Amino acid sequence: MQKPIEVLKEYIRFASVSTDPAYAEGMLGARRFATGLLEQLGFVVEVVETELHPILLADRIGDPTWPHIVIYAHYDVQPADPFSQWTDDPFDPTVRDGRLYGRGAADNKGPTIVHMAALSRVLAANPDLPLNITYVIEGEEEIGSPSMPKFFDQYAERLSKADFILVSDTGSPNSEQIVITTALRGLVDLEIKLRGSKCDLHSGIHGGAVYNPNQALMEICASLHNSDGSVNVPGFYDDVVPVFAWEREELKRYPETVDSYRELLDVPAFYPANGLNPLEAVRFGPTLEFNGIGGGYQGEGSKTVIPSEAFAKITCRLVANQDPVKIQAQVVAAIKERCPKGVTLTVREGGIAEAYLVIPPDRPNAPDDQPASFARAFKAADAAIGAKFGKPPIYLREGGSIPVIADFKKRAGLDALMIGLFTPVDNLHAPDEGFSLPLMENAISAFEEIIQNIAIGK
């Protein structure tokens, strides 16, 4: 394999935005590039067709008695807009101050190359490594993995023969302190559209008679939170799992304080997050966010119009034990109930994903039916990360969602070892996404050890 950073740059140049059909060529390019890398590593790659973006399923299978891991990654990225807020072209990666900038640098192309580079080194030293590996690299993670259920229909049984999955699509607080992620939030996606008159109206001639869809939209959306920051949807918190005592202890080791976190985000104050402090809120609490709103005149100056339509794109992040089907129905019901008669509501119910929670093998209440290789992997990760980064990892829940991780558990019985390789300054899903090059090098070294230990320990 070439120098990892060069490989990563080449990978980023394929603009693989899964949500937008205009990027079909970038999707194809990224998929072919990942396929080539896997083949170089000796994998047999199967391109599994889906209704949208194919999934790469790749095997390096030797003796069936060897430990068997699944490595999960995704080759798609978030849209790069607003383009004007990027320092450089998001799809022509540049290095500045030890960081590589480009859309997907951290989510998830950088971590993917870390795994492959480590594997490449391990296999170069030991071509007969006693470890079965299956790669699953999907192309719809950023749009909620809609093709994975069908994929599991077809491949869950085959995957269930593996021991666990290895994932690096989660975060760490900085380039020195790695987090092993113990939970992911679930997701509920929906979009509401309100329609008033059949076309935009003059706000002078008709103003006062009609319910402005912008106004109705804002009144409905404003009703969805209480002043303490809690979500004002009946039943929303019913099934929320409590926080374990050891989790609050782990969070104390977290190198970010509330103040430093506020400075990092550069916000004047934090949101009143329902009794949680901000570092807790992003891990242990569910949310309801308005990702996009729009209606009426968007241009320069003013236009005295009552718009015909207004929309809000809404997502909820759910914590373990919340049922996304139930939550989606509850939110939609609350919106329908609060919609005034003067406008017509349409709801697009988007993707949903369950939250995921794993208790590390050495913690109280950890399940005792895990494969030996899973406990060994945690132990090796703890040691290797401690050695290469200078500090042992922290075990923490994470705020983001990887919808497919809960599915691996539910459909194939596989728990996940999630080692976080991106950090808050990496600007995921935002302009100037980047990836730390020193972290990349340390992580490759750590993963070399982790992979070797999982293999030889059997």
Added chain:
Amino acid sequence: MQKPIEVLKEYIRFASVSTDPAYAEGMLGARRFATGLLEQLGFVVEVVETELHPILLADRIGDPTWPHIVIYAHYDVQPADPFSQWTDDPFDPTVRDGRLYGRGAADNKGPTIVHMAALSRVLAANPDLPLNITYVIEGEEEIGSPSMPKFFDQYAERLSKADFILVSDTGSPNSEQIVITTALRGLVDLEIKLRGSKCDLHSGIHGGAVYNPNQALMEICASLHNSDGSVNVPGFYDDVVPVFAWEREELKRYPETVDSYRELLDVPAFYPANGLNPLEAVRFGPTLEFNGIGGGYQGEGSKTVIPSEAFAKITCRLVANQDPVKIQAQVVAAIKERCPKGVTLTVREGGIAEAYLVIPPDRPNAPDDQPASFARAFKAADAAIGAKFGKPPIYLREGGSIPVIADFKKRAGLDALMIGLFTPVDNLHAPDEGFSLPLMENAISAFEEIIQNIAIGK
């Protein structure tokens, strides 16, 4: 003068969007075209430079003892977006079913050509018509007439020698029933922008900790109305002038019912407009409207982002006696007070305009210091409209704003005779703006008589 419809088509082809610098060429073209028409009619045209779009000031002055009217019009138009909602090109006018479609067809290019065509016919029959006429055609009406105050500084004294102004930039309920407008609403324009973090954030990683600017915006904006439809800003209604008894009588003659109006606008229900019925609300009540809102992801599908910024473009329509300076300050104060600490608020205070109210000379409480020509003009209008359209006009307040009309009164002491030539199906400020051709022809005939009567009656 050519056939009026052909002249109007040519006038519309100049895309004179005053709010957008990209349309400078259209503004220049429309100005030159109007200048040419005035010169054909024998006017001496002065192009009065302003900081933005020049004003045309044109005189046909004979004997100083003749009656003297000012005709006011504007050559600028609203933006045409969303272009996709137009049946044809908004700047390449087309005729369908007796209507001429194009941006500005009704607001205000059609009515402008009506006046000029009538004048052209009167002057053809009587080149020595004993009537002094001053034309004022501005290019910033659609953006709140920001240059008119300076124009009045320079020309108010000269204009004050006229008797009154004649305007056709108001509405009538349909092509058979003309309204003479007795009031215009005032306007307050402002835009608020909320900023959270310095850039967009991942809604999983940071969701729950930061105040989403979309959410804060919607909470603030939702607080600006009460559930009865009244505006929830302290002091907003303090100075509202009451409705005269004869105004409610006139409204009874209005050919639109609440039901037919609802069908026309094609809304599921009307807004609960603070105790007024919808036909009253658009004339007698002030409003606060959200003309445009936006924040976060606007594209296809979903994007799990917490946006950095959100905005709302807000305008209020004011009724007679409300002070726009005071109202703007009250609305801004309410917004500032309700803005949460987690976001940074910036306010753009846009243009303001006072409302205008005139009591027709034959109504109770009409002022007795009007020039004789003003009462004569109302009488002539009543008779000519009755004759040409088959029904006498209705005298009603209108919901729209023509900021400059209040200024003509305040600065030059001139009241206005406002004869409405556009109708609700004309889609002002909206896609598929159009103008009725039968109305156009009747109006030209009526204005011939009105102009003759003002002149000879002296």
